Amino acid sequence: xxxxxxxxxxxxxxxxxTPIIDNLDLMIPKGKITVFxxxxxxxxxxxxxxxxxxxxxQSGSVLLDGEVIHKMSTKDVARExxxxxxxxxxxxxxxxxxxxxxxxxxxxxxxxxxxxxxxQKVNYALEATQMTEFAERHVDSLSGGQRQRAWxxxxxxxxxxxxxxxxxxxxxxxxxxxxxxxxxFELNENEQRTIVMVLHDLNLACRYxxxxxxxRNKSIYAEGKPEDIITTKxxxxxxxxxxxxxxxxxFGTPLCIPYGKGRCxxxxxxxxxxxxxFDIRRKSSVRTV
Amino acid sequence: MSKYFPLRxxxxxxxxxxxxxxxxxxxxxxxxxxxxxxxSTGMGDMKISLIEVINVLLGKGEKMHVLVIQSFRLPRxxxxxxxxTALAIAGGILQGIVRNPLASPDILGITGGASxxxxxxxxxxxxxxxxxxxxxxWMPLAAFIGATVVxxxxxxxxxxxxxxxxxxxxxGIGLFALTQAITTLLMILGPIYQxxxxxxxxxxxxxxxxxxxxxxxxxxxxxxxxxxxxxxxxLNIQELGDAVATGVGSRVNRQRFILLLLxxxxxxxxxxxxxxxxxxxxxxxxIARRLVGSAFGALLPVSALIGAILVMLADLIGRTxxxxxxxxxxxxxxxxxxxxxxxxLFKN
Numbered sequence: 001x002x003x004x005x006x007x008x009x010x011x012x013x014x015x016x017x018t019p020i021i022d023n024l025d026l027m028i029p030k031g032k033i034t035v036f037x038x039x040x041x042x043x044x045x046x047x048x049x050x051x052x053x054x055x056x057x058q059s060g061s062v063l064l065d066g067e068v069i070h071k072m073s074t075k076d077v078a079r080e081x082x083x084x085x086x087x088x089x090x091x092x093x094x095x096x097x098x099x100x101x102x103x104x105x106x107x108x109x110x111x112x113x114x115x116x117x118x119x120q121k122v123n124y125a126l127e128a129t130q131m132t133e134f135a136e137r138h139v140d141s142l143s144g145g146q147r148q149r150a151w152x153x154x155x156x157x158x159x160x161x162x163x164x165x166x167x168x169x170x171x172x173x174x175x176x177x178x179x180x181x182x183x184x185f186e187l188n189e190n191e192q193r194t195i196v197m198v199l200h201d202l203n204l205a206c207r208y209x210x211x212x213x214x215x216r217n218k219s220i221y222a223e224g225k226p227e228d229i230i231t232t233k234x235x236x237x238x239x240x241x242x243x244x245x246x247x248x249x250x251f252g253t254p255l256c257i258p259y260g261k262g263r264c265x266x267x268x269x270x271x272x273x274x275x276x277x278f279d280i281r282r283k284s285s286v287r288t289v
Numbered sequence: 290m291s292k293y294f295p296l297r298x299x300x301x302x303x304x305x306x307x308x309x310x311x312x313x314x315x316x317x318x319x320x321x322x323x324x325x326x327x328x329s330t331g332m333g334d335m336k337i338s339l340i341e342v343i344n345v346l347l348g349k350g351e352k353m354h355v356l357v358i359q360s361f362r363l364p365r366x367x368x369x370x371x372x373x374t375a376l377a378i379a380g381g382i383l384q385g386i387v388r389n390p391l392a393s394p395d396i397l398g399i400t401g402g403a404s405x406x407x408x409x410x411x412x413x414x415x416x417x418x419x420x421x422x423x424x425x426x427w428m429p430l431a432a433f434i435g436a437t438v439v440x441x442x443x444x445x446x447x448x449x450x451x452x453x454x455x456x457x458x459x460x461g462i463g464l465f466a467l468t469q470a471i472t473t474l475l476m477i478l479g480p481i482y483q484x485x486x487x488x489x490x491x492x493x494x495x496x497x498x499x500x501x502x503x504x505x506x507x508x509x510x511x512x513x514x515x516x517x518x519x520x521x522x523x524l525n526i527q528e529l530g531d532a533v534a535t536g537v538g539s540r541v542n543r544q545r546f547i548l549l550l551l552x553x554x555x556x557x558x559x560x561x562x563x564x565x566x567x568x569x570x571x572x573x574x575x576i577a578r579r580l581v582g583s584a585f586g587a588l589l590p591v592s593a594l595i596g597a598i599l600v601m602l603a604d605l606i607g608r609t610x611x612x613x614x615x616x617x618x619x620x621x622x623x624x625x626x627x628x629x630x631x632x633x634l635f636k637n
Contacts, residue, residue: 049532052535052536053535054532054535054536073538074535074538074539074540075538076538077538078536078537078538079538082536082537083532083533083536084533084536085530085532085533085536088529088530088532088533089529089530090529091388091528091529091583092390092578092583093578093579093582093583094528094582094583094584095292095582097293098525098582098583098584099529101306102525102526102529102533102537103537105522105526105537105538105539106537106538108522110519110520110522111302111303111304112301112302112303112304113304113305113306113522113586114295114296114297114304114305114306115297115301115304116297116301116304118304119295119306136291136292136293138582154533155536158537
């Protein structure tokens with residue numbers, strides 16, 4: 001029994017001549033939520049894409065349940081692992097049902113395009129994402145959050161143990177971000193699906209992830225439970241940002257509060273009284289846990 | 290009430306999800322096609338009533354009517370149907386793989402490639418009396434080769450670890466201009482008679498079609514059509530983008546290549562017998578998309594019917610509305626298509 005869903009062995013990735021990830025060994029735990037974080041252009045999305053065999057490694061390999069993913073038939077991979085790329089676009093006039101149905105592609109052939117099993121899995125995916133009532137609406141007529149839920153429904157219809165998502169909450173309102181992440185969290189809780197995603201919001205990453213992978217400078221800077229690894233030093237090194245790491249008052253997970261400019265309503269330094277804007281710099285790197 | 294119903298046979302070995310609206314639209318269009326076919330057969334210098342047309346088609350009818358219909362009108366109208374169908378499907382395929390509603394065989398230069406080949410073919414295999422020295426059967430092959438050369442060029446020039454749709458479009462537009470230039474050059478260099486012949490042909494016309502043409506084009510188009518319909522689920526996936534398509538287990542580049550080849554084959558056949566009837570490949574899939582949405586299982590058959598209707602109608606108007614002068618069908622498809630294309634450009 002392998003207890004990691006995905007694994008990389010001396011993985012090197014590059015776009016043309018530019019190296020993106022260098023000689024990486026990484027294990028993605030099974031049945032957990034893993035979140036990749038890192039600054040813009042650090043290679044976290046590229047890493048995710050290569051885990052989903054969308055990008056061929058320059059050297060090294062990606063293993064899916066112990067098998068080299070690039071040597072498996074792409075259909076077999078599609079039955080084990082689904083990926084939702086960043087900002088997918090549906091053609092005009094496609095209904096939600098028609099979109100979600102495409103998730104069944106790896107199980108279909110030219111004669112068998114809507115088996116009872118297909119129907120059952122699609123209905124389940126629509127229900128789980130609360131999209132049943134929108135099934136016959138056009139994807140392009142939906143709100144951002146609903147549209148993203150429709151795409152997630154498509155990856156669910158694929159009926160895989162592992163789901164990869166590249167920034168599933170980008171460009172969504174706060175409400176929808178939480179809605180999408182709650183949905184993914186539930187899928188993990190109730191069905192033990194392995195979820196791997198790239199997120200921009202460090203605080204949400206800390207709240208939902210069992211396991212965080214911080215990517216920096218072509219390799220992994222740190223990896224582990226958010227409460228173990230998120231420190232002011234990590235944020236400084238990975239995001240080049242000064243911050244204070246506090247504890248989320250509701251969830252108890254690490255909460256990163258950036259320093260910088262802004263209105264300040266509390267007495268911070270002793271001589272500066274509230275009201276007005278201040279430039280607050282890092283004074284001490286205490287972590288208030 | 291759901292818009293869809295499942296269709297399953299043989300214990301689920303065969304199963305489809307059927308869009309009710311698409312069935313209704315396709316049925317109406319099919320009836321329209323039949324009606325237009327019959328009406329068109331009856332119209333012309335010699336007016337023949339609808340009932341008499343049906344009689345003739347059933348093997349009865351007056352001798353004179355039989356002659357006119359059997360030898361002149363029928364092959365011509367059948368070619369119009371085949372050409373319209375082929376161009377519409379070719380356009381639908383391209384719009385799917387390029388993920389752009391502006392794509393069509395003419396705009397990407399595939400029609401242009403076929404045209405160059407046909408003008409070359411006419412130049413090389415004509416004797417002094419402008420009679421062909423080889424069988425006309427070879428013309429679609431020439432057109433197909435021309436279309437394929439351009440498709441191949443588009444593909445290799447746009448290739449960079451796979452082919453991105455936007456590159457396909459840009460390279461295609463460039464090649465379109467190039468094929469135009471070559472055709473013009475060939476026409477200027479050739480004899481005047483040949484140039485004027487080539488010119489009518491390039492505008493696109495089904496004038497002078499005969500059974501010989503039908504015998505070549507019908508099987509060619511039908512076989513490619515069937516393969517395309519069978520591939521419609523691959524097209525559906527292509528339209529979601531490379532990453533999604535790869536994610537669900539499609540071999541994107543291989544399938545894109547096959548689909549491009551199908552589109553090229555259909556275009557080549559159509560151009561060989563009817564010249565560059567423009568904008569059908571753009572218009573028909575577009576109208577179809579408006580009617581039945583963008584799932585190709587419904588989109589392709591509906592596009593095919595619309596394409597057939599468009600070309601039949603354009604030909605009917607061209608040969609009946611202007612007295613003795615025949616106007617090539619391509620003039621009318623362009624008259625509707627060009628403004629529509631500009632409208633689409635602005636909209637996008």
